[in-house]
Amino acid sequence: MTFTLSGFDLHAFVTATLVEDLGEAGDITSAAVIPADARFAGVMDSRDAITVAGLSIAEAFFRALDPDMHIERLVEDGARVAAGTDLMRLTGNARALLTAERSALNTVQHLSGVATLTRAYADKLLGTGATLLDTRKTLPGLRVLEKYATRAGGARNHRMGLWDAAMIKDNHVAVAGGVAEAVRRALAAGIKEVIVEVDRVDQIEPALAAGATRLLLDNMDPPTLRGAVTLVGGRVPTEASGGVRLETIRAIGETGVTYVSVGRLTQSAPAADIGLDFTSI
Structure with a gap:
């Protein structure tokens, strides 16, 4: 499934984010500790009940470092899921998984947090006839993504x-x-x-x-x-x-x-509690 969003360059976002995390030396821990040919299987899951947003972007981080990685998305953005729900399964190069993990999780946690808070506000408005709107109170550089997340949450x-x-x-x-x-x-x-x-x-x-x-x-x-x-x-x-x-x-x-x-949708949303656990294969 190809992720497209008007006004958003996914490749540029993923590249810039990974450069920020890797610097010039790269992931020195994984390079020192994990064999180059090691493989991991992983499961991304939610520890709380949330509204999901950003899985397609998380997938792009992993594929940027291992194009052959097998990824199975188990839910779609906008889905409401219970605590303990598996969101994504991954199998691929261990170093790539570990290196992309933080960037992928940061994105999904933040966007799902925005979507979850938005859903809470949207639910309160049900039956009133009023429509929930977001605002321009977004983090610099993340407006398109955060406004995407509010749409996933019902705004x-x-x-x-x-x-x-x-x-x-x-x-x-x-x-x-x-x-x-x-x-x-x-x-x-x-x-x-x-x-x-x-x-x-x-x-x-x-x-x-x-x-x-x-x-x-x-x-x-x-x-x-x-x-x-x-x-x-x-x-x-x-x-x-x-x-x-x-x-x-x-x-x-x-x-x-x-x-x-409501400016709080993007200005004050807490990150969703989402984790990623790996096993060696």
Whole structure:
């Protein structure tokens, strides 16, 4: 199965990651201790209940060092698995397996952690009608992968970067001289999607009158959100954002907002507990 992801160069990522780990001398421990022709069998498994993400990328690390390695993926990204579930079986050159192990596990642990946290938030929103969104609060260089992981966990991607939609915030408004003027400038520049952040209900009508295509309702409590959604009246999609927690997201989703965006999905997800055990063959 070939892994492809728009905007992501898997070969370059794997190469750069391995170079970072190997340096100029390579895996000196494995080279000194493990015979060059030794072979291992390994099993990657989850020690906790998780939502899986990143197995295809882990596979690429192992194949980069042993193209003939036999790899059997036992689940697919996006799967929810119980603690103790085997995720992947591998058989190949022992040195290659040991050398690629850390890079492969780091990737799967991190991405599965993001997917697992995302799934918890998405589950809380079920039945509310609201859609969970991620944000740009990602680790530098890992945005495409982390946003892939949020999709595996049940979220939808917000902006991928500063280039695919305008988001007018308070600093933009301050420099432009007002919400209406900021929106006018964005539309005049030919931008089709113009999101306007509002933190007060009295900013809604000016933003809509100026031509905003979505309103980001920032740091509003559920009663205020409910009133804002009523005022908007379905004229544009609405997005609740700011300080959303697992214990508050359902009440936020029940206010009638179209979207709820959560920076914690990528900013604060703990790594999943995934291990890889080898036996000599």
